[in-house]
Amino acid sequence: MSLLRTIKVAWEGLALHKGRSLLTTLGVIIGVAAVIVMLAVSAGAEAEIADQINTLGANLILVQPDYGRGGFGKDSGDRYGLSYGDVQAIAENVAGIHGVSAEQNTTQDVRGGDVTLTEISIVGTTPGFPAVREYQVASGRFLTQEDADQANRVAVLGAGIAGELFGGEAALGQRIKIGTTRFTVVGIMEEKGVVGNTDFDGRVYIPITVVFERFVAAKFGRDAVWLIYVSAADRADLGGVIAEVTALLNRRYDIDPAENAFTMMTQDSIIDAAASTTESFRNLLAWVAAVSLMVGGIGIMNIMLVSVTERTGEIGLRQALGARPRDVQLQFLFEAIILSLLGGLVGVFAGIGGSYLFGQLGTMRTEIVPLSIPVAFGAAALVGIFFGYYPAVKAAQLDPIEALRRD
């Protein structure tokens, strides 16, 4: 029998058992759809992270002590990390920078008007903060150098905090209490939303020196900062600025450069780090999808074996009418392949639809990976060939006399 005829016979065989064929393909449908959806979810997560990190600004460098090493600074008395002095030093000594700022944070209850907000992030920072984080004041003003130098009790509110305490603009000039200390609201920031893990709108910005005075336990040092921002003037010069800052800090603390005592993070390095995280996530999903395809294939094998048993009489008859073992084998093999290809096709649509639906539901961002479609479809075809082979061989090996005897 010609190949085309064999395929036709196989197709008719399936068409005669529509219900069973559909159930059989369900495993492959789910498997293929899972491959596409899972890759779309992981690509979406990756894109989401990349987008968030991109909002950091391409020129920004985050300087931190290498906390991963369990602290450092044997030579720096009671300090365990960077200090406020480093911020000045970088501003004065490193060429090619656009701005410098720092953060030393605390978590406090904030009271304003009749409202008390508990456990609010209080960011002690410097006047350079809006410039390095590309974050502008909406009304009033940001902290000034004078505020920092004199440790003025002034606060700039995130848009969300201002809204919750005073309904927005009315916050300007109001008195608030952070912990036990009274502040005057001098500015309200524009809305910026959540970037990375940071909810900009839900924070209060005060002079870093006030944090040193009022909110830091003495043992950590009175001018310790946990993070310094350096913004390079030119992106091309990022590497040079990093080298200079590192050298300066090493000099200031008398550290062997080989120690790598500081972590210099840039947008690119964070993206790289995030990519390796999402890669393992993606690998996990790929395995889950592969397993479901496997299960789908085993389902096909199962049904094909049942089908061979159930249709033994038909196989015997076909043999009597002149079907060679090879014809029988191909017929059943093609049935399995057609089943898995159909399952693959439906699965592709289900996967695309599912990815779209997940995206619309809003909890997850999904981005369909174009390559996942041919890959999943091809995998479905392989599953059909692989799991259809054994039942087909079994069918071909049936003895015509035995097979004819059954009905």
Next chain:
Amino acid sequence: MADYLIELTGLSRVYGRGDVAVHALRRVDLRIERGEFLAVMGPSGSGKSTLMNLLGCLDRPTAGRYLLGGEDISRLSRNALAGVRNRKIGFVFQSYKLLPRLTALKNVLLPLLYNRSEPLSEAECRERAAAALESVGLAGRVQHRPNELSGGEQQRVAIARALVNRPAILLADEPTGNLDTQSGGGIMDLLHRLHRDGATIVMVTHDPEVAAHAGRVIHLRDGLVERDDGNGKQGVAS
């Protein structure tokens, strides 16, 4: 010299080995002329089925030689035997063995699909299958499924299927066994007509009345031809 379509020489078929060996056929010699109508009778276990399976190329003999149209087919491969079954043998079974979900036409088409030596186009296949159905008197039943046909009609579809590849021999295993007297009579009339038109027919039956239709009756017992009546005579119409 007579024109023998089938020559069996010392044909044996043994199932199993040693002490448990079953000798289903013991050195059977049998010659069947072209155009003969032969009935095979015998009690169960006499070797009728074994003989039919060997004649039908569904099985291979343990010993002996089987010439079909001059071709020694006793040692052919499974694939080659399938080809011989397709071109030279037409099977008619007691239980018809139609595929229940296919129409009469598609059932009759089946042997054509496996015909590799004379591949026909789709349209030619349909034409031939329709002609075969017409020749058994079922021109109006082409698109019916087996469950829409009477037993006699189903057996006619089966006969059309057996004839569609123009085989050298028609092998009928109790062709009227599942039918009432009237339908069975119709089938026998049809076989007669085919015989008159030149078909070679070998039919297994346990019913002497049915066997009486054949021109020659052989009786098997314990794997041997016990009696061979009416050798060479023409069929007796009744």
